[in-house]
Amino acid sequence: MFNGIYHNFRNEDNLADAFFAKAIKAGKGNTQKSDLAFAHLEYSRFLTKKNRLKEAYENLSMYTKLTDELYNDEKIKKATVAGFNLELDEYKRQIDKVENEKVEQYHSLKKSKIIVILFVLISLILLFLIITLIKNIRLKKKHNLELLKAKEIAEEASLLKTQFISTISHELRTPLYGVVGITNMLLDEHKELSRSEHLSALKFSARYLLSLVNDILQINKIEENKVVLENLTFNISDEIIVIKNSLSFLSQKNNNKINIDIDDKIPEYLIGDKLRLAQILMNLVSNALKFTKNGEVDIVVKLDRIDGKFYFLDFLIKDNGVGIAAVDQNKIFEKFVQVGRKDEDYQGTGLGLSIVKRLLGLFGSTISVESDLGKGTAFSFKVPFEHDPQKTKKIIEEIEVDLTSNEIYKILIVEDNLINQLVTKKIIEKNNYICSVVDDGFGALKILETEEFDLILMDINMPLMNGFETTKRIRLLGIKTPIVALTAFDKDEITDEAISSGINDIIVKPFEPVKLFKILNYLINEAKNVG
Structure with missing residues (x-):
């Protein structure tokens, strides 16, 4: 084709024509349509110059056709490339989407793992707490049972201690009443013995022993908030x-x-x-x-x-x-x-x-x-x-006034202890009172059937029938004679039961005679005034 252009430039028409024809022929066997189209265009120009217009038009038409084909091929190619790019972009978007989903799934999976781990940990902690709670409940239950048992033992021990102290004090006060009473009787009946060191020591020892008994009772009362x-x-x-x-x-x-x-x-x-x-x-x-x-x-x-x-x-x-x-x-x-x-x-x-x-x-x-x-x-x-x-x-x-009277009162003593009978009777008769003595509650009920008394001195701890029961039976007979409990029991221990049985007052042995007669005079005069 370039040879054709060269010879055309030198006006060597035959050579130019031959080379152009040869180029077109060679171009038809070539896949590069652009070279063939360019060859037709140069040959058309050569033919136009030689005034071979028809042939020039035919080559120009071929040029136009080949150019259109090249343009269409280029468009298809571009379209193909564009489509491929679009498809590639879509693939990329899909891949990105998959990657994103994968990342999200990874994070989600990671979060899920963390949640699972936390759940497992929380479950283990809860399980541990539940097990600990169950153990604590069992231990607490066991501890409460032990405490309850210990409390019962302590209460039982406290009750036994109180009962023991009460019993011992009663058993000590009863003979002490006799010792103190007989000592006073000896001192009253034998004035020459008033300066006797031995008798004074005996009286002091008896009172000292009584104070020890009272000390034990006192400390027990304080500890029990009584x-x-x-x-x-x-x-x-x-x-x-x-x-x-x-x-x-x-x-x-x-x-x-x-x-x-x-x-x-x-x-x-x-x-x-x-x-x-x-x-x-x-x-x-x-x-x-x-x-x-x-x-x-x-x-x-x-x-x-x-x-x-x-x-x-x-x-x-x-x-x-x-x-x-x-x-x-x-x-x-x-x-x-x-x-x-x-x-x-x-x-x-x-x-x-x-x-x-x-x-x-x-x-x-x-x-x-x-x-x-x-x-x-x-x-x-x-x-x-x-x-x-x-x-x-x-x-x-x-304050209750110590009422005195010239009247002679009849007193009934209900007492099972022979020594205490003697002491109490001596104290009563010393003050010009008439005194009768019975050994137990049944003796009291029997004598009250035939005799009347101004006041009854009632021992509490007696065989066969105690002082409370005896008093209840006396009251059931309609007898309203004042009854004074003359007992070795501590007053606080028997007050409630004494009142409920019908006893009017309580005197604890050993006692001061002045206190006894103060209560006797007051109750006797009150009963007469009511009567």
């Missing part, structure tokens, strides 16, 4: 003087002197539980006297402060006795503890100071101790008492 403070009017000087006089034998035994110092600022009458206060002072002073020889014991009461109607009194019990070692000062308030003592020197159960501490707890107070070995001991505490003149007057007016 002690309630009472409001009584009293004079602090009188109470302390009574304590001093009652301990005179003990002070003389060790050649001790008791000094009393009471603040003048303290009112004449105070209101409070004088009995508990007396018990506290009695224990402290008697304790000081025991551990002091040829010395002095001081009882000092000072007014600490006034708060409204309440006067706070500061008590000091001081001695110059053997003293207490510092290491032992915290032990002395424990039950059954006595420190720095020899068995042959001192007596006691070791309950005194323990009772003092617990009684002061009822007053809302505490006790302190200062002591040096060989120099002495000082106990101090503060207790508030009320001062109210109007209230004091009212309390005094309500």
Whole structure:
């Protein structure tokens, strides 16, 4: 084709024509249509130049046809490529979508694994908690059963202890009543024996043994919260003087002197539980006297402060006795503890100071101790008492008056113990009362069928039929004679049953004769006034 162009340029027409024809022929066997189309175009130009217009038109037409074909082929090719690209893009999108889904599935699977792991862990924790809870419930149930069993054992032990203490105290008080009563009878009937050291020692020993029994009962009551403070009017000087006089034998035994110092600022009458206060002072002073020889014991009461109607009194019990070692000062308030003592020197159960501490707890107070070995001991505490003149007057007016009479009353004694019969009868007849004695409840019912009495003294613990049952049967007969329980049982133990059976009052043996006759006179006169 280029040779044809060359010869055409040199006007060598024959050679040009030959080369163009040869190029077209060669181009028809070639797949490159663009070369053939270009050959037809140059040949058409050559023919136009030679004025061979028809042939020129035919070659130009071929050029146009081949060009169209090339354009169409190019379009198809581009379309194919575009379609392929579109398909490829779609594939890519699908692949991306699959990859995204795969990633999402991976993350989802990862989350699922985490959730599964967490679920398994939570399940294990819950299982562990459930197992622990079940174990705890079982242990708690077992523990509760053990506690319940221990509580039952403790309650049973407490009940047995209370019953034991009650029984022992009753069995001790009964013979003590006889000992104290017969001692008093001997002193009354034989005045020459009033100065007998042996008889005085016997009386003191009996009363001392009785105080020990009362100490044991007292500490048991406090521990069982059965002690309630009472409001009584009293004079602090009188109470302390009574304590001093009652301990005179003990002070003389060790050649001790008791000094009393009471603040003048303290009112004449105070209101409070004088009995508990007396018990506290009695224990402290008697304790000081025991551990002091040829010395002095001081009882000092000072007014600490006034708060409204309440006067706070500061008590000091001081001695110059053997003293207490510092290491032992915290032990002395424990039950059954006595420190720095020899068995042959001192007596006691070791309950005194323990009772003092617990009684002061009822007053809302505490006790302190200062002591040096060989120099002495000082106990101090503060207790508030009320001062109210109007209230004091009212309390005094309500106190039962000891009624006296010249009349001779008939008293029935129901008692199974022969010694106690003798003691009680002697006390009653000494005051010009007529006295009859029966051994048991059946004897009481029999004598009441034929005789009338002004008052009945009823023992509680009797064979065949006890005092409660006897009293019930007497009341069922319509007999309204006052009945007083004369018993060795503690009053608090039998009060409810005594009231329900029809008993009017209770006197615990051993007793002071003055107290007995005060109650007798009051009940007899009240019964006559009602009648």
